[in-house]
Amino acid sequence: MPTDADQLLAVTLDGLSGLIAALIRRGYRVAGPTVRDGIIGYDEIASLEDLPRGWSDEQRGGHYRLVRRDDEALFGYAVGPHSWKRYLHPPLLQLWRARRNGDATALESDPRPRERFAFIGVRSCELHAIAIQDEVFLRGRHADPHYRARRDGAVLIAVNCAVAGGTCFCASMKTGPRATAGFDIALTELITDEGHLFLAASGTDIGRELLAQTPHRNATPEQAATAEKIVDRTAQRMGRQMRSDDLHDLLLRNLDHPRWSEVADRCLSCGNCTMVCPTCFCTAVEDSSDLTGAEVSRSRRWDSCFSVDFSYLHGGSVRQSVRSRYRQWMTHKLATWHDQFGSSGCVGCGRCITWCPVGIDITEEVRAIRESGHS
Amino acid sequence: MADDPMLPRVARVRRRRRDGPQVWTLETEPEGGSLAAFAAGQFNMLTAFGVGEVPISVSGDPAEPGRLLHTIRAVGPVSTALTRLEAGAALGIRGPFGAGWPMSEAAGRDVVIVAGGLGLAPLRPALYRLLAERPRYGRIVLLYGTRGPEEILFRREIESWRRRLDIDIEVTVDHATAAWHGHVGVVTTLLARAGFDPHQALALVCGPEIMMRFAAAALGEAGVADEAIWLAVERNMKCGIGHCGHCQLGPVLVCRDGPVFRYDRLRTLLPVKEM
Amino acid sequence: MEDLTQIILGHPFFAGLDPEYGRIVCGCARNVRFEAGDYLFRAHAPANELYLLRHGRVALEVTAPERGTLTFQTLGAGEIVGLSWLIPPYRFSYDARALELVRAIAMDAACLRAKCEADHDLGYEMMKRFTPVLLRRLQATRLQILDVYGPHG
Numbered sequence: 173m174p175t176d177a178d179q180l181l182a183v184t185l186d187g188l189s190g191l192i193a194a195l196i197r198r199g200y201r202v203a204g205p206t207v208r209d210g211i212i213g214y215d216e217i218a219s220l221e222d223l224p225r226g227w228s229d230e231q232r233g234g235h236y237r238l239v240r241r242d243d244e245a246l247f248g249y250a251v252g253p254h255s256w257k258r259y260l261h262p263p264l265l266q267l268w269r270a271r272r273n274g275d276a277t278a279l280e281s282d283p284r285p286r287e288r289f290a291f292i293g294v295r296s297c298e299l300h301a302i303a304i305q306d307e308v309f310l311r312g313r314h315a316d317p318h319y320r321a322r323r324d325g326a327v328l329i330a331v332n333c334a335v336a337g338g339t340c341f342c343a344s345m346k347t348g349p350r351a352t353a354g355f356d357i358a359l360t361e362l363i364t365d366e367g368h369l370f371l372a373a374s375g376t377d378i379g380r381e382l383l384a385q386t387p388h389r390n391a392t393p394e395q396a397a398t399a400e401k402i403v404d405r406t407a408q409r410m411g412r413q414m415r416s417d418d419l420h421d422l423l424l425r426n427l428d429h430p431r432w433s434e435v436a437d438r439c440l441s442c443g444n445c446t447m448v449c450p451t452c453f454c455t456a457v458e459d460s461s462d463l464t465g466a467e468v469s470r471s472r473r474w475d476s477c478f479s480v481d482f483s484y485l486h487g488g489s490v491r492q493s494v495r496s497r498y499r500q501w502m503t504h505k506l507a508t509w510h511d512q513f514g515s516s517g518c519v520g521c522g523r524c525i526t527w528c529p530v531g532i533d534i535t536e537e538v539r540a541i542r543e544s545g546h547s
Numbered sequence: 548m549a550d551d552p553m554l555p556r557v558a559r560v561r562r563r564r565r566d567g568p569q570v571w572t573l574e575t576e577p578e579g580g581s582l583a584a585f586a587a588g589q590f591n592m593l594t595a596f597g598v599g600e601v602p603i604s605v606s607g608d609p610a611e612p613g614r615l616l617h618t619i620r621a622v623g624p625v626s627t628a629l630t631r632l633e634a635g636a637a638l639g640i641r642g643p644f645g646a647g648w649p650m651s652e653a654a655g656r657d658v659v660i661v662a663g664g665l666g667l668a669p670l671r672p673a674l675y676r677l678l679a680e681r682p683r684y685g686r687i688v689l690l691y692g693t694r695g696p697e698e699i700l701f702r703r704e705i706e707s708w709r710r711r712l713d714i715d716i717e718v719t720v721d722h723a724t725a726a727w728h729g730h731v732g733v734v735t736t737l738l739a740r741a742g743f744d745p746h747q748a749l750a751l752v753c754g755p756e757i758m759m760r761f762a763a764a765a766l767g768e769a770g771v772a773d774e775a776i777w778l779a780v781e782r783n784m785k786c787g788i789g790h791c792g793h794c795q796l797g798p799v800l801v802c803r804d805g806p807v808f809r810y811d812r813l814r815t816l817l818p819v820k821e822m
Numbered sequence: 823m824e825d826l827t828q829i830i831l832g833h834p835f836f837a838g839l840d841p842e843y844g845r846i847v848c849g850c851a852r853n854v855r856f857e858a859g860d861y862l863f864r865a866h867a868p869a870n871e872l873y874l875l876r877h878g879r880v881a882l883e884v885t886a887p888e889r890g891t892l893t894f895q896t897l898g899a900g901e902i903v904g905l906s907w908l909i910p911p912y913r914f915s916y917d918a919r920a921l922e923l924v925r926a927i928a929m930d931a932a933c934l935r936a937k938c939e940a941d942h943d944l945g946y947e948m949m950k951r952f953t954p955v956l957l958r959r960l961q962a963t964r965l966q967i968l969d970v971y972g973p974h975g
Contacts, residue, residue, distance in 0.1 A: 267553050270596060270639075277596070277637045281554045312803065314552040314788035424797070427819050454792030457785050461597035468597040472553075475785075475792070482793060484783050486622040496821030504795060511798030512789075664971035694971035721966045725883060725891040728921055732895045733965040736958075740898060755970040761961075 180391035180399075183359075183370045187387045188246075189220045191329075194385060195290040200327060203259060204292035205252070210238060212252040214259075217292070224249060231338040231411070231522065233531030244368065247293055247361050250337025251521050255450030256298055259289055260322045261305060267318070267457065269469035283317040290327040294355065296348030297340075297519040299330055301450035303354050307513045308453050327378060330355035332403045338411035339522030341535055345416055347519040349406040357383060360399040371399045412522060414535040415542070416506075419516070422538075423507040426545035427499065435537055436495035438530050443476030445524035445532075446501065451517045454482070477501050502534060552788050555594050555639030556582070558615075560632045567698050569621040570665065571630040572606060574614060577640055584612045587672035588647025588779060588807045592787045593617060594639030595628035602784045602802070603629075604669035605643060609676055615640075618668035618700065644787040645806050648673045648751050649777055657685040657743040659771070661762045663692050663734055663754020667700045669779055669806075670753050678714065685748075687714045688741045692734025692758070695720050696727045715742065734758065735765040745770030752778040752810075760817055763810050776810035780817075797822055826851055830927060833874045834900040835951055843944050850933035856920040862903060863914045869906035871928040875899050878924035883917040894966070895959075896921065902955060907931035908948075 183191070195202050196218070204217040205224050212224045229249040230237045241248045268281035294302075302323075309319035333340075333349035342348030351358040356379035359370040371391050374380040391399075446452040456475035461468040475482060477500050483490035491497045509517030518534070525533045562574040582591070585605050594600040601623070607616030621627040632638055650673065658677055662670050677687055689708070693699050699718060709716050717737045719730035730737065734754075750771050752762045759778045766776050782794035782801040789803030797816045799805060816822055827848040830836050836844065854873070856862055862873055862880060873880075880903050882895045894916075897903055903926075906914050912931065938945030 268551075268555075270557075272596075272637075277557045279554060279557060279639070281551050283551060309790060312789050314790070315550075316553070316790055317551045318553075427822070453790070455785065455790070456793075457600065457791075459594075459597055459599045465597055470594075470600070472785075472791075477792065477795075482783070485781060486626075490782070491821045493821060500795070500822075503797075508795070508798040512795075512800055692971075694969065698971060719896075721969070721971065723893045724889075725881070725893060727893060730879075730896045730898075731881065731893040732897075733962045735965070736962055740900065757968060758965070758970045761965060 181372045181388040182391045183372050183388045191386045200290035201287035202290045212249050214254040231526045233525050233533050236526050247331045253448045264473045267470045272466050283321045288325045292329045294328050294330045296351040297342045297521040299354040300347040300519045304451045328355045330358040332360040333406045334402045336406045336409040339525040340410050341412035341414050342520035343407045343410045344414045345520035350403045412535045420507045420510050423503045426541050429545045431540045432495045432499045439498050441478045441494045443478040444527045446476040448523040448527045555641040558640045560636045566700050572618045581612050585643035586647035589643035589645050591642030595625050598628045599625040601625045606668040606671050609672050653749045654683050657748035658687050659750045660689045661752045663758040666754030686743050688743050689716045690737040691718045695722050735761050738765045750776045773811040779806045835902050850930040851927050854928045856924040858922045860920045862918040865916050869912040869914050870931050872907040873903040874927040876925045879921045881919050
């Protein structure tokens, strides 16, 4: 349920601090952005002190660096290499284990995580990414109970983007920078002469309830207008653009375009793009057993369509060449995702561009095919 | 957790039967009752505990869900481990998954089944169903090709079907010694001689992908429309439920949207290299 | 003679042939039958005849010392046997053995070649019927070579 502007609330730093404390008190495992290992990543946070106060990120193809801001903004960066899938769709998960007892074999799985999650600092592109993974794991004929257990009851506190990253193109994908749906609370960070404030809108009952218990004032029309302006400015400053309305047919018409070979000459097939992508969902399974064979288990781990084994079919892999694997990744993301799940698989977050070790730029690859391909 | 589609049930091997070089049919019995009824052409995910899991089509009779059959060729570590399970041994099973053969579309029409090698196994449930409801269909033609006479699956059953007068069966092999008195040549060569009405026939095709492409082309030449040709494709699968991403073939997820597809949906995809 | 022309025109290889051409090629034709086990021809023998099969199946065979006799193709009613009739040096490459009672029309190869040479329109008509058979056999052979049912299939 979207909240309209006249229900915007103004919350101070102390108020936000109280909100985090309230979530922890209610038993949520609160995760948010924090500086570690030279990046802004997502990790468990205990208070405002863990947030990346005064930090921003500088991003371009194959380049990411933390930089100091000249203010004390908590959310003054774009996105880092992590996305929320590390919580909702963990990189490694035990699916089940089986114990053999004499002649009997018993299987058990435990899809329930021990805590409910609350995420702070979810970007609009990430809300879309979560919705896309919801579609994959929950809306088909079979739902994934592991994903459902993590996703159900997760509180999403979004932040409208005040900074456009150097590789961002959510405006092109119509997935941001303004959070419009899928959040419990959406914040806009305002640092003005009046001080450091967050304008908060609630999107759900739990969001409303949490905000009601957080000290606040009603936002003034001027504050609301300023917040709008910040997000509008972000939309205009996107580091990248990509025309997206014709991608499905464009790419499927050009499966033999020479550009796939060109990009394959640069691509290291490392799979970084798939690891940082907030929608990439592919997994492999691995069985293991103890030495006696009395206990065996199966776990599932993130997999990447860039590995040769990904398409292995007794005797050989379907996609042997880097060319075919890059093509698989990009056409899936931008074209066949529509056929499979009813939307694009790209939210324009730019992570695949930033974290590609050789700076391959999906927007540039699309442009090259559009300019010289079969239209 | 009962509604966990990734959690296998424990099943026991009731019988194991050799059906060709490195090919075995396992009859299994899930502990605690049958799986959900399966449709002809659907598959299960079978686990060799401690080794791994592979998709295997059900090769038994849909009318006998309690007699769960899978015909497996030992090609990798998991399938090899499965074919070595003796009576009484435990395996994991979950399913059935996927979309099967379009049996409801077959009513009132001629049905041409073109099988290659192990591809007869996923088609056998369709044959059981066609023969059980024989009056509902027009002519039924089975054209089956294998590498050599040794590789012919379900030999005794084929012989017993041959004795029926209401199904035409032609078997051909790619290579044979003079001891073989049947057809020699690729399975597509049988099409020209098969007596069916191409304009109202439904064709079900299963075998190696190259063979299916040639079979679809030959059916087309014989006058069968692409919309009347169905084939079952195989891709790497880790989940069977559309969640792992491995079985993508362009716009389709083979496990979820297939493995049986109408040919016009795949016609332009199958020839694309490394799709 | 009239009956033989009708039989020839009724064979799929000559389906739709101009009756005038039918009469011409009929001059090269005779009815033949082979009992099961009889050879229609042997490898390396002169390709003196082309056979239009009307009934029964024929195996094309090759014999290797260590592997015995291998059948690489069987042909039946409606098909033709003896493709070497048109291509120099006009020698058969394989054995052709009747697997059961075979009835066929044997066309004298020298006679047919002479008529095609004398009337190129007839020759072209023959080529249009002959080359698709060659192409289909070539494609079938490629499929066999690919060994699609092997461990990779």
